[in-house]
Amino acid sequence: MWKKIILLISTSVALVASLPASNAKPIHLQLQNTKQSSSFEKRSLSRKEISLINDLDLGEVAVKLQIGTPAQEFLLLFDTGSADTWVPSQQCTSKTGCPDFLKHYDSMASSSYRAIDNDKLSITYGIGSADGHYFEDVVSFGGDYTNKKQILASVDKAVGSISHQDESSDVDHVFLDGIFGAGLPGGTVRALQGGEEYDPLIVALYKSKTIPNPVFSVYIAQDDAEGSVILGDVHPGYNFIYTAALGARWSAHVTEFQLQTSKNTTNFKFNQKTPFGIDTGSNFMYLPAPLATSLAKSITQQEKLIQEKSGVYIMDCQLQDSVDFVKIFFPSSDFPGKSIYITIPVKELVSKREDDGQCLSLFLPSSDKFILGNMFLRHFVTVFDFGGKAPRIGFAPVKHLESS
Structure with missing residues (x-):
């Protein structure tokens, strides 16, 4: 090109389309800056080359959310470059790209889990990839905001940055478990591969009238300040x-x-x-x-x-x-x-x-x-x-x- x-x-x-959501309120999420010994970004330098620059002021931005009933909490990379939200499955081991110290989603432990038959996820990023399957479950943020039937993905195999996180050399001992895809319906892997579109998490929150407006706003803080994401509104001022x-x-x-x-x-x-x-x-x-x-x-x-x-x-x-x-x-x-x-x-x-x-x-x-x-x-x-x-x-x- x-x-x-x-x-x-x-x-x-x-x-x-704009929908009335008079009782909905924006969701304010703390955007955590995490500094890893090897960068988690989807498009990046190779792992060998990362070591040349990993002590620059670099970090990933992440948010916490909960999946399932009872809730299982994950820290996910907040990613406007993709649309699918995924977490490691119980089947994904250190040998298949999911280190043991990551949080793994346990479908058997969630009473609200629903399998989606024959609906596989296979996604390739600038570096790395993830393979697994779609499922449906409850997603919540701090217990206050809930989307009861959200399509997500559970990854059985991962290649790339998530696999390269190192428990022994990590700066803050904060690990990213997966990816929060903040993209649009047509950008999901399912849609791109010719399947039926579904609503990614933020779009689904709006359509379910959980948030008031079809918008989200991102502020990535520098130094020791706290960044934030607002779902359903923009940062004021x-x-x-x-x-x-x-x-x-x-x-x-x-x-x-x-x-x-x-x-x-x-x-x-x-x-x-x-x-x-x-x-x-x-x-x-x-x-x-x-x-x-x-x-x-x-x-x-x-x-x-x-x-x-x-x-x-x-x-x-x-x-x-x-x-x-x-x-x-x-x-x-x-x-x-x-x-x-x-x-x-x-x-x-x-x-x-x-x-x-x-x-x-x-x-x-x-x-x-x-x-x-x-x-x-x-x-x-x-x-x-x-x-x-x-x-x-x-x-x-x-x-x-x-x-x-």
């Missing part, structure tokens, strides 16, 4: 700008990147709209390779770049004090034919590795899928709206960026 996209560089001085989401995916068209310095503006334009996943299940920004290279050269003012085996660029640590910034442009969903943009400081695209003091880029070149992950999204409150005629994605800078 990228071979058909031309990067032009120039330098100059609904998806879900922010002014959001919106772009259309593409089909059944939480992705959006990007038309241009722009680097602004005190002396000039460099534009990186695409000759066509280019889809980027807005993905809380990934840490890094994955950019088209020509863009990543050109942006790195422009930021560093160096024609010859140095990259580590992982693909990240070596950066001058002085860039952590840079006053330059990057703008990313999207088509506006509110004003047809117009563009919107969001801004991120260059200094927030550079992070220092603790063990050797080397500074590295938080964006990497990619030859296929392009992603704006958590290292980018943590600077914005992001809204995922699945109401109205078409889904849309909204952005607002977090308060510390607004005031800087």
